[in-house]
Amino acid sequence: MTGGLLLMKSLVEKDLKVRYKRSFLGFLWFLLKPLFSMVVYTIVFTRIIKFGGAIEHFSLFLLTGLLPWNFFAASLSASTKILLENQKLIRSIYFPRVALPISSVIANAIHMLMAMGVLEILLIAFGHTPNLSIVTLPIAVILLAAMTSGFSMMISIGNVYYRDVSQFLEVILLAWFYASPVIYPLGTGIISGKMEAVIKFNPVAGAMEIFHSTMYYGTWPELWAWISLVAWTIVILTAGLLIFKRMEPSVVKEL
Amino acid sequence: MQKGLIQFSDVCLDYRLYRDRSVSIMETFMNVFGRKTSRDWFRALDHASFQISPGESVALVGSNGAxxxxxxxxxxxxxxxxxxxxxxxxxxxSLLDxxxxxxxxxxxxxxxxxxxxxxxxxxxxMLELLPxxxxxxxxxxxxxxxxxxYSSGMFMRLGFALATSVDPDILLIDEVLAVGDAAFQAKCYDRIFGFRESGKTIVFVSHDPEAVRRLCTRAIWLDSGRVRMNGPVDDVLGAYLNASAGRLQNTAASAAPREWGNREVFFSRVTLTDGNGVPTRTFRQGDTVKVNALIETREGREVKNIILGFSIHxxxxxTVLASNNLENGEPLLEINGSGEGYIYITPEIIEPGNYLLSISLxxxxxxxxxxxxxYPISLLGKKQMPPLRINSLRVAGSVDKEPV
Known part of the structure; x- marks a missing residue:
């Protein structure tokens, strides 16, 4: 195993081992958080604003979107701290520092995958049997994780220079959440056609669409979703790697 | 390149300086719009060049910030x-931290x-190295x-054992090496000397001239980021120590005697004696430094809960040693008008040399x-092994207060 992979593996293991120390429910929290938000959104959108009623098993639909979204949002939030938390380490020994944001994203992705396994069982139990398209889902997970890593690299660097980044990110993520097809479906007329066109340019829209199609609807996702996901992943990951590499020497001194 | 070789050619390193480290986006905007640009650079290394051959043990000496x-x-x-x-x-x-x-x-x-x-x-x-x-x-x-x-000593021991277990070609040692008790320090010392014997390259940073002399054959004197002198350890160390002694006398920036306080309680007379009560400023190893202080209060008032402290620099x-009666769990002083305070210090393993004593109320x-x-004091005594004891002085000191 090459050094980089080995390092990544060890950091992911550490992350998984350490995260739920002294936590009674441990890993379950990764499932419980989306479950709680699911309950809230279900009540809001079926009892208060009545649009969710049009979708069968709306809570399962919500959960299908909330799992990848929570992975995405949690990874981005965590990345603001990742360099600052490890500053002593960074300033004391040399290692490829890009492993820090990447391994944190991978640890989150592993949680997401486990939660998705539980969700898939629920979906099948309620009659949402997947078709063959489910085999493409791992590819979407990998691409989403790669894109998330790209964002994490940029944010982790940015937050070293400007602590405003972490504050700003909270606001952005709130807006981003509603601008992504997480809690509403596309192509069903709930959102106007013009809005949909705009929303499809959202970097995470493709991934959300693929999750909903393959897991909830059991259909093949539309082509635009794959094009969007692949294109955005290439752009964001490349940008993230370039920025990280370019800024790394100054960041080490800045910490 | 041969293993263990170090080449440092014409190296500069700049740091950005901040008055306040957390820069906000607002400040950047201010700067964009032509306000004060806070771009201060500090050049930590200024065209420094040197080479270290495989198997050499080289010390880097110089004042703080060099x-x-x-x-x-x-x-x-x-x-x-x-x-x-x-x-x-x-x-x-790297044994940096x-x-x-x-x-x-x-x-x-x-x-x-x-x-x-x-x-x-x-x-x-790692499984092979673990035992x-x-x-x-x-x-x-x-x-x-x-x-x-783990205790901090255990933590450091594990850190040292791990960092040196990997069979390095180059060993970088910073003086922040506070590794446990005397017995363990001796082991560390053995291991580091073992590395030297087996032909590893060692770069050693220390303020302790004796440790430098023992471990290294060559020294590089850095001064404000430049290589001021590079040569046999005794030559460089001699020149460096002379220069810093001169500077101490001239500017005495770091260790100038200073006196301050509101003087509600104050030292009115202080004498230093040895354990037998003979006034002196020179002490042998194992001697007790006894500070007898006549303490008075302003206008003869009564002041309670006074902390009497000292430090040796x-x-x-x-600072190599510091304590006070509060820290030592001894009763706080209570002075009514005037009284006496005593401090007994037995600096068992401070390296011999000149020191400065500070006292405080x-x-x-x-x-x-x-x-x-x-109060300048001199400690006499033979130099001891091991040398890598630098910051890890476990000193038996005691502060005693005799009843007033």
Whole structure:
């Protein structure tokens, strides 16, 4: 195993081992958080604003979107701290520092995958049997994780220079959440056609669409979703790697 | 390149200076619109060049801020030079800060694997090294204990054992090497000398001339980021110590005697004697330094809960020993008009040399009277092994108060 992979593996293991120390429910929290938000959104959108009623098993639909979204949002939030938390380490020994944001994203992705396994069982139990398209889902997970890593690299660097980044990110993520097809479906007329066109340019829209199609609807996702996901992943990951590499020497001194 | 070779050619390294480190976007906007640009640069290394051959033991000497630690960080690959070239070959072990990669929640063994990965070793290799690390650090029984339950000494021991277990070609040692008790220090010393004997390259940063002399054959004197002198250890060290002694007398910036406080309680007369009560400023190793202070209060008032403290500094200002009656769990002073306070210090393993003694009277968040670096003292005695004891002085000192 090459050094980089080995390092990544060890950091992911550490992350998984350490995260739920002294936590009674441990890993379950990764499932419980989306479950709680699911309950809230279900009540809001079926009892208060009545649009969710049009979708069968709306809570399962919500959960299908909330799992990848929570992975995405949690990874981005965590990345603001990742360099600052490890500053002593960074300033004391040399290692490829890009492993820090990447391994944190991978640890989150592993949680997401486990939660998705539980969700898939629920979906099948309620009659949402997947078709063959489910085999493409791992590819979407990998691409989403790669894109998330790209964002994490940029944010982790940015937050070293400007602590405003972490504050700003909270606001952005709130807006981003509603601008992504997480809690509403596309192509069903709930959102106007013009809005949909705009929303499809959202970097995470493709991934959300693929999750909903393959897991909830059991259909093949539309082509635009794959094009969007692949294109955005290439752009964001490349940008993230370039920025990280370019800024790394100054960041080490800045910490 | 031959393993163990170090080439440092025309290296500059700049730091950005901030008045306040947390810059906000607002400030950047201000700067964009032509307000004060806070772009101050500090040049830590200024066209420094030197070469170290495989198997050499070289010391970096110089005052604080001369660029010694920066040089080590460049060699370790932590920093990249602003300009110039840093070349090293072979595996580098850096003893810059021990145990930093340790996660408190993980056990000793888990931390060894994680750190091994950071250094580029796989689990299999670390599994081979594990028994050796556990044995050297004397922590066999604690390998499955989370390191947060380790004492700071255990933590450091594990850090040292791990960092030196990896069979380096180049060993970088910063003086922040506070490694446990005397017995363990002797082991560390043996290991480092073992590295030297087996032809590893060693770069050593220390303020302790004796440690430098013992370990190194050559020294490089850094001054404001430049190489001021590079040659045999005795020559360089002599020149450096002369220059800093001269500077101490001239400017005496770091260790100038200072006196301050509100003087509600104050030292009105202080005498230093040896254990037998004979006034002196020169003490043998094992002697007791006895400070007899006549303490008075302003207008003869009664002041309670007075903390009587002392500290001993090296000529460069570094504190080697400090304590007070509160810390030692002894009763606080109570002075009504005037009284006497005594401090007994038995500096058992301070390196022989010249020191400055400071004494203080303080209360709960008030400074009554400080006499900083006020009393020069000399400690005599033979130099001891091991040399790598630098910051890890475990000193038996005591502060006693005799009844007033």
């Amino acid at each position: 660029g010694k630690s920066t040089t080590l960080k460049l060699l370790a690959g932590i920093y990249s030079p602003t300009s110039g070239k840093v070349g090293t070959s072979g595996r580098i072990a 021990l145990g930093v990669g340790f996660h408190p929640e993980l056990t000793g063994a888990e931390n060894i694997f994680l750190n091994g990965a950071l250094l580029g070793f796989d689990q299999k290799r 050796g690390i556990a044995e050297f650090s004397m922590l066999e029984r604690f390998m499955d204990t989370p390191v947060k339950y 090296r000529p460069d200002g570094e 303080t209360g709960n968040s008030t400074d009554y009277h400080w006499q900083d670096n006020f």
